[in-house]
Amino acid sequence: xxxxxxxxxxxxxxxxxxxxxxxxxxxxxxxxxxxxxxxxxxxxxxxxxxxxxxxxxxxxxxxxxxxxxxxxxxxxxxxxxxxxxxxxxxxxxxxxxxxxxxxxxxxxxxxxxxxxxxxxxxxxxxxxxxxxxxxxxxxxxxxxxxxxxxxxxxxxxxxxxxxxxxxxxxxxxxxxxxxxxxxxxxxxxxxxxxxxxxxxxxxxxxxxxxxxxxxxxxxxxxxxxxxxxxxxxxxxxxxxxxxxxxxxxxxxxxxxxxxxxxxxxxxxxxxxxxxxxxxxxxxxxxxxxxxxxxxxxxxxxxxxxxxx
Amino acid sequence: xxxxxxxxxxxxxxxxxxxxxxxxxxxxxxxxxxxxxxxxxxxxxxxxxxxxxxxxxxxxxxxxxxxxxxxxxxxxxxxxxxxxxxxxxxxxxxxxxxxxxxxxxxxxxxxxxxxxxxxxxxxxxxxxxxxxxxxxxxxxxxxxxxxxxxxxxxxxxxxxxxxxxxxxxxxxxxxxxxxxxxxxxxxxxxxxxxxxxxxxxxxxxxxxxxxxxxxxxxxxxxxxxxxxxxxxxxxxxxxxxxxxxxxxxxxxxxxxxxxxxxxxxxxxxxxxxxxxxxxxxxxxxxxxxxxxxxxxxxxxxx
Ligand code: SF4
Ligand code: SF4
Numbered sequence: 001x002x003x004x005x006x007x008x009x010x011x012x013x014x015x016x017x018x019x020x021x022x023x024x025x026x027x028x029x030x031x032x033x034x035x036x037x038x039x040x041x042x043x044x045x046x047x048x049x050x051x052x053x054x055x056x057x058x059x060x061x062x063x064x065x066x067x068x069x070x071x072x073x074x075x076x077x078x079x080x081x082x083x084x085x086x087x088x089x090x091x092x093x094x095x096x097x098x099x100x101x102x103x104x105x106x107x108x109x110x111x112x113x114x115x116x117x118x119x120x121x122x123x124x125x126x127x128x129x130x131x132x133x134x135x136x137x138x139x140x141x142x143x144x145x146x147x148x149x150x151x152x153x154x155x156x157x158x159x160x161x162x163x164x165x166x167x168x169x170x171x172x173x174x175x176x177x178x179x180x181x182x183x184x185x186x187x188x189x190x191x192x193x194x195x196x197x198x199x200x201x202x203x204x205x206x207x208x209x210x211x212x213x214x215x216x217x218x219x220x221x222x223x224x225x226x227x228x229x230x231x232x233x234x235x236x237x238x239x240x241x242x243x244x245x246x247x248x249x250x251x252x253x254x255x256x257x258x259x260x261x262x263x264x265x266x267x268x269x270x271x272x273x274x275x276x277x278x279x280x281x282x283x284x285x286x287x288x289x290x291x292x293x294x295x296x297x298x299x300x301x302x303x304x305x306x307x308x
Numbered sequence: 309x310x311x312x313x314x315x316x317x318x319x320x321x322x323x324x325x326x327x328x329x330x331x332x333x334x335x336x337x338x339x340x341x342x343x344x345x346x347x348x349x350x351x352x353x354x355x356x357x358x359x360x361x362x363x364x365x366x367x368x369x370x371x372x373x374x375x376x377x378x379x380x381x382x383x384x385x386x387x388x389x390x391x392x393x394x395x396x397x398x399x400x401x402x403x404x405x406x407x408x409x410x411x412x413x414x415x416x417x418x419x420x421x422x423x424x425x426x427x428x429x430x431x432x433x434x435x436x437x438x439x440x441x442x443x444x445x446x447x448x449x450x451x452x453x454x455x456x457x458x459x460x461x462x463x464x465x466x467x468x469x470x471x472x473x474x475x476x477x478x479x480x481x482x483x484x485x486x487x488x489x490x491x492x493x494x495x496x497x498x499x500x501x502x503x504x505x506x507x508x509x510x511x512x513x514x515x516x517x518x519x520x521x522x523x524x525x526x527x528x529x530x531x532x533x534x535x536x537x538x539x540x541x542x543x544x545x546x547x548x549x550x551x552x553x554x555x556x557x558x559x560x561x562x563x564x565x566x567x568x569x570x571x572x573x574x575x576x577x578x579x580x581x582x583x584x585x586x587x588x589x590x591x592x593x594x595x596x597x598x599x600x601x602x603x604x605x606x607x608x609x610x
Contacts, residue, residue: 016564017369022471047594084460084480091440091459102463103439144587152579157466166579170586195601203593293561296568
């Protein structure tokens with residue numbers, strides 16, 4: 001979609017003293033972008049853990065189960081920390097509301113958390129293998145949803161850089177989550193077990209590039225919020241780290257323990273940068289009235305042109 | 309997704325929300341053409357609702373030191389200070405001969421004043437996304453936050469396409485205009501409308517207000533004020549119609565209002581669908597990652 005240059009600019013200034021039209025979320029980047037990253041790491045990690053379990057890669061499976069439990073624990077802590085009144089957290093489960101991604105997420109988290117916990121405890125202790133297998137399966141089934149629902153949480157807002165890409169964002173989050181989980185598997189798993197992680201890292205990096213390009217194409221003029229400032233720096237770092245991590249994993253990940261661990265850490269860092277970058281782009285787009293007014297004026301112009 | 313899960317899909321949000329004996333839906337019609345910028349509404353709102361002070365700094369924006377709507381400002385009077393094309397100083401409607409155009413003065417300005425408020429949307433994004441049910445639809449068709457249930461998650465803040473609702477920094481909970489729910493219950497009009505000396509803020513049944521607004525625009529157009537237009541009045545706009553709508557004398561963005569707001573949850577079915585497909589593709593690519601190495605290993609062995 002190209003910007004509509006034929007449109008005559010409206011009379012008068014474009015904004016009220018340059019003040020934002022919508023309110024940016026007051027979420028702290030550390031808590032909420034951190035929550036996005038940790039949720040993705042946990043969710044995709046549970047899927048890889050189940051696969052590793054099924055294919056007899058038990059060391060990797062156990063390590064991933066423990067990392068998923070740690071990640072989901074930390075993510076819940078981040079979420080609760082971000083509430084102005086943590087004591088009110090139980091209100092989150094007062095209603096079941098599909099129109100509220102935050103409500104669906106709370107329910108998802110309260111189903112996934114115990115499953116991931118049981119899977120990790122059974123694997124680490126070696127007790128109750130049957131229950132452990134059931135919990136592993138449950139966590140693997142809920143994991144993908146945990147990794148992608150946060151995209152809906154961000155997109156179901158009036159924030160131009162998020163809502164504008166409500167179709168593309170879930171794929172970016174899925175790719176980023178897979179990148180993080182494969183990175184974790186590379187970092188913690190033994191060499192002879194890491195073939196699937198190397199493969200997942202490559203797929204995740206490819207999907208990441210494709211999804212990010214789709215995001216920038218869809219956003220048109222608002223795409224600058226992903227390219228400039230803090231978000232731009234983070235997104236560039238994310239791209240470099242993810243590419244380096246995936247390349248390192250594919251080329252050297254099967255030969256050297258150090259190379260596998262390094263590639264894994266790069267993938268983890270790349271995924272974190274993606275989440276913090278997306279978060280920063282959203283804030284930047286909410287704070288600049290041009291990103292709210294511009295696309296909306298174009299929508300009006302398109303509608304009037306249509307009805308004529 | 310079922311339509312009735314949204315806060316309202318029809319034009320009768322109170323009944324859609326389950327109020328069986330709902331009175332007619334009420335709202336605000338704010339006619340900015342008669343606003344004199346006295347801020348009586350801002351003050352009356354603060355007084356009646358006992359809203360705390362929210363900063364005593366000067367913004368440097370004309371006479372506007374409140375800046376915008378927020379957790380502790382539920383009515384906000386905008387002062388738009390505009391250079392006029394003719395170069396003459398003018399007040400919006402006080403002009404002896406609008407068409408003639410007077411002698412050019414370099415300092416020509418006009419003021420547009422407008423009292424902004426929560427729109428009490430028919431399809432309210434803030435209400436749809438609230439995970440606790442703290443935001444609810446009243447029997448009057450308005451949207452209210454219950455302070456004792458809000459847990460300060462803050463999703464309603466970026467969800468509002470008008471930038472109205474906000475968390476109070478001191479306690480994290482979200483606050484906004486309630487259209488004086490307590491006064492409505494007692495058969496009274498909201499404090500701002502009561503205090504407005506020029507009747508720029510009119511309160512009443514929404515249908516009646518819409519009729520009155522249409523007449524007022526016609527009257528202004530006949531008087532040569534061709535720039536007068538209504539904002540938020542159509543029941544089929546992006547939020548299903550505003551419970552509080554406006555008569556403006558310039559483009560909405562001049563007053564800091566979005567030109568084409570859309571309820572954020574409108575695209576929610578598409579969002580859940582794409583998230584579902586993305587989740588499946590995550591699981592699929594993970595499965596592929598286990599199958600591919602196994603296949604290549606088998607091939608290598610052969
Ligand atoms: S204007 Fe914003 S805060 Fe008011 S009802 Fe609409 S969405 Fe909610
Ligand atoms: S901040 Fe309060 S009112 Fe807003 S969505 Fe969260 S719980 Fe609901």
